Amino acid sequence: MPPASLTPRRTRIAAAFAASLITITAGTAAAADSKPRIAVFSGPTSTIQNNKPLITSNKARAQYGLPLLTDAWGKTQTDWPRYQRLAAPVTVYVEQFSAHPLEADVAELYAPPDGYVNTAGKFSKTRGGADDKPVYAVTLKPEDGLYALPYMGRQANGKAWDDTFAFPGAPFAQSRQTFVPDGSRIFAEIERDGGGIEARADYDFYRAVPSGGYTKGLPAAKRSDTGEGDIAPEKLGRDFFSYGPYSASQIRPMLAREANIVQRVLASGKYAGAIWLEGSPTVEDSAYWLSLLIDTQLPISANSAHRNRGLVSADGDGNILDSIDYINSKVWADEQGRNRLGTVMVQDEIIYSAREVEKGDAHPGAYVATGGYGGIFGSMTAGAYLTNIPTRKHTWKSELRISQLPANQSGWLKTKAGKVEAVTVTIKNAAGELLPQAIPKVAMLKGDNWYDDSGVPDPSAEKGIVATIDMLLGEYPLAGIVGEGLAPYSSMSASQDKALELAVLQGLPVVKTARGDASGLVKVNPRNLFIEGNNLTTTKARLLLTAALMKFGPLPRVLDVAHPTAEELVAIREKLGLYQEVFQTH
Known part of the structure; x- marks a missing residue:
């Protein structure tokens, strides 16, 4: 062996x-x-929760006189059975030795069949002729769960479904959704496919920021997720978020909903851990956000997929199974049973750090670890196995977790008269939950060292940065900017840097990051007015700054941006020190 x-x-x-x-x-x-119980959260634009469209089967087409599905050479296509539920018990006769081509080769090892079916399709306990087929008689029942059956659905006008919508370019109201509303259906199909998912744990499903929604609402009695009461009619782009012909990306206030639901569920004491399911381009951001905000000692594992469910070699189901095994393995636990890894992403048999994981390309196996110093905690190829443990602060050790954020924070807001005044921002409600309107706005800018027209910096020429500053001060009391420059010093053009300094002097913290997958740590420069982004990617730095703004608030403003005093600069640098410490440790 x-x-x-x-x-x-x-x-x-x-x-x-x-x-x-x-x-x-x-x-x-x-x-x-x-037996462990795991909370499963549905996130937005999630391929791992998406299915190939339901296509009317040839069984239905033949039954209703519709043109059959054929290939390019005119050959009738084989039906693709889809998982469905029986409405009543039914007895079927399964031909013996049809499960594998070589079963009949060792027929002497098998018990006799239940009976025989003749050429007319009639069942008998005894063989009546040489052409009778030996069969097993089995009664399928609705309570058995899902069975793969021909899809018989048609459009209201009697035509076959060939895609999600009634006709090309049809409005959303005339289209079917392909994303499931929560993870329960996926888990049921994995079980029916032989995944053994029910033997591993019990599960509760939560629609945190789901990809599919109930546009007509849903009575409480029919809910498959964990929740109370009826689900009110839901709207695309407000309550659920999908991609494709009817795309609607998740919105910034949903960061509060995401954190609140996960925090509340994991604080219940019912669970061994959590799985977060989201689309492959954005799951890396949600994973890091949860690692910063959620005050829990339990493991959180994120999953995505690059192939829809139903495609050959869809990768999502295997990733889910690996997350379950990761949670059950307890390799994440320290000597006191506390999660020592923070949020991870278990993907393609690799355990990634939420802080460093990034989608490198759109195919399975394309996630990479950024920053050059770790980012991969271990492997799932031979069971959960760790190779290193992070020193960064996370979850129950994070200084930015929800429990450590203030109930209120100060902010800056420009009045209609053009005067910037201090305002109070309510961060959390009486129950300690984040408020959607409290989530700060952080803009991202790209550096260009070939952009300046001369060797003399001209911040006034940076109209885009000036407009961004005006927009942030005019609409968002808590706001900041992340500027991506050259590696490893995060340098931008002289004019851009000068324009960003003006943002700092007006109270907006600015983080400088290095472009690409920089392996060098951006060196802290106490002489400038910026926060150095360590080895974070720009998108991860934006999330960290978003959380830090709720903790520390804006920077002090100077009276005259053209002539800041020494005392004003000292006050700014003292506040920047709080931000810089977080960027060095989280």
Whole structure:
């Protein structure tokens, strides 16, 4: 027998799963009571929760006299059965030895069939002729769950469904959704596919910032997620967020909803950990946000997929199974059972740090670890295995977790008369939850060292930066800017730097990051007026600044941006020190 490290992964997983089944089956009642329960959160624009469109089967087309599906050469296509529920019990006859081409080769090892079906399709307990087929008789019941069956649905006008919508370019109201509203259906299909998902844990499903929604609402009795009451009619772009022909990206205030729901659920004491499901381009940001904001000692694992469910070799289901195994493994736990890794992303059999993980390309295996110093905690190829542990602050150690944020914060806001005044921003409600309107606005700017027209800096020529400053001060009491410059010093053009200094003097903190996947840490420069972004990518720096603004508030403003006093600069640098410490440690 080959060593474990050389054994194919599926074989190792099957062996481990078989062992778990023995334990569960033969265990005591106490062991059954200790079965872990995992909270599963649905995030936005999520391929891992998306399906190939339901296409009317040839069974339905033949039954209703519609043109059959054929390939380019005119051959009738084989139906793709889709998981559906039976409405009533039905007895079916399954041909013996049809599950594998070589079953009949060892027919002597099998028990006799339940009976035989003749050429007319009639069942008998005894064989009546040489052409009778041996069969198993099985009664399928609605309570069995999902079964793969021909899809019989048609459009209201009687035509076949060939895509999600009734006709090309149809409005959203005349289209079907492909994203599921919560993770329960995905887990049920994984179980029916032989994933063994129910033997690993119990699950509750939460629609945090979902990809699919109930446009007509849903009665409480029909909910498949964990929640109370009826679901009111939901609107695309407000309550759920998808991509494709009817795309609606998630909105900034949803960062509060995301954090509040995860915080509340994990504080309930019911769960062994959490799984967050989101679209592949943005899951890296949500994972880092949760690592900064959620005050929990439990593990949080994020997953995405690069291929829709239903495509050959869809990768999402395997990632979900790996997250469950990661949570159950407890490799994340320190000696006191506390999560020592923060939020991770378990993807393509790799355990990534939420802080460093980034989508490198749009295919499975394309996630990378940024920053040049770690970013990969371990592997899932032979069971959960860690190779390093982070020193960064996260979750229950984060200085920016929800419990550590103030109830109120000061901010700057420009009046209609053009005067900037101090205002109070309510960060949390009486229950300690983040308020959507409190989430700061952070703009991102790209540096260009070839942009200046001469060697003399001209901040007034940076109309885009000036407009950004005016917009932030005029609409958002808590706001900041992230400027991406050259690696490793995050340098931008002289005019851009001067314009960004004017932003700082007006109370807006500015973070400087290095472009690309820089491996060098941006050196802290106490002589400038910027926050150096360490080795964070620009998008991750924006999230960290967003959280830090709620903690520390804006910078002090100077009376005259053209002539700041020494005392004013000292006050600014003292406040910048608080921000810089967070960027060095989180």
